[in-house]
Amino acid sequence: MNLLELGLNNEIAAYLKDNQLSNFSIGRVTQEHRERYVVSDGENEYAAEISGNLRFSANSRADFPAVGDWVAMTIYDSDQAIIHKILPRKSVLERQAVGKFGEIQIISTNIDVAFIIQAINNNFSINRLERYLTIC
Secondary structure (H helix, E strand, C coil): CCHHHHCCCHHHHHHHHHCCCCCCEEEEEEEECCCCEEEECCCCEEEEEECHHHHHHCCCHHHCCCCCCEEEEEEEECCEEEEEEECCCCCEEEEECCCCCCCEEEEEECCCCCCCCCCCCCCCCHHHHHHHHHHC
8 A cells, every 4th residue: 555545645745745654654553542643645554642742732523533633744663643634634533532521523524435334133223323413
């Protein structure tokens, strides 16, 4: 796999160039685990954390990386990285954060295609399907 297969396009490449981010490695967040991330550069995956500056400048949880985000990062070990910047998102799938009134939880970003799949056996629910369609 490479960055093009992960979704890198001319718009993202132009943003990197226009914002002097060419000194950073580029990657896409594939997993999030309580402010710890797995980022793929198309060839390798890195356990990543956000930089102190990114953490300090965040106004809310929505300013942190989410699955699907493109990020500028520094690789400092064979499998470790620091995320310095989140590139602009073109789409966001979000919901009300559970137990946190007024806060949103980002489920995923930069989504091109989504599939809704349900089993048709004993757990099928028209109401659940309608909720998922409303999100879209």
